[in-house]
Amino acid sequence: MFNTIFDSTATGLDIKTALICAGVSILLGVAIAITHRQTSQTTKGFLITLAVLPLLVMAVMIMINGNLGTSIAILGAFSLIRFRSIQGRAKDLLSVFFTMMVGLALGMGHVLFATVITAIGIVAIIFFSYTHFLEPNRNERVLKIVIPEDLDYDDVFNDIFRKYTTKNHLVKMKTMNMGSLYKLTYDVKLKHGIKEKEFLDEIRVKNCNLKVLLSEPCCEEEI
Secondary structure, three states: OOOOOOOOOOOOOOHHHHHHHHHHHHHHHHHHHHHHHHHOOOOHHHHHHHHHHHHHHHHHHHHOOOOHHHHHHHHHHHHHHHHOOOOOOHHHHHHHHHHHHHHHHHHOOOHHHHHHHHHHHHHHHHHHHHOOOOOOOOOEEEEEEEEEOOOOHHHHOHHHHHHHEEEEEEEEEEEEOOOOEEEEEEEEEEOOOOOHHHHHHHHHHHOOOOOEEEEOHHHOOOO
């Protein structure tokens, strides 16, 4: 069913077949770019990259005569260049590998396969983006507290944790400012319906109004 449109008996690639693959690669790349725009914050430059990348990957595949091992090595180098200085977000990485897969399939002449997989992938991305399926527990947070060196942190926050959390665990601590401050990192699970501002205000009373940060596990920041 998913046969290649390339003629294995021909000595080269005819212009009609090449134009079909090129046109389909642009259409599928644009479809993936539109899906990424609708489901994630992005930039025009990145969307243009997603729209054109399948065409470029397809061209690479054709130039190396469909050698899958060589193409993967080359495209791996391309992806390292793209992300060597700026760490990509999860959805950005997903979209880049999605378009690379489409280009690989089209570069081997599997037009129908690339089209079907793109349609299924887009439906899956939209479904997971707009439903609560696979959504993490929003009550699970990372709490970072800066305290003075003379504060005994073992028990000082216990009453606050009992009031506002159902689970708390000290996972990391380190010194700051030549040892005059400590930064404590906790994994906490907040109780339903609590006011986060009141939670942080009570911690600030205990830690002498030094810095406090409450964030989701995927969005940790330094303080």
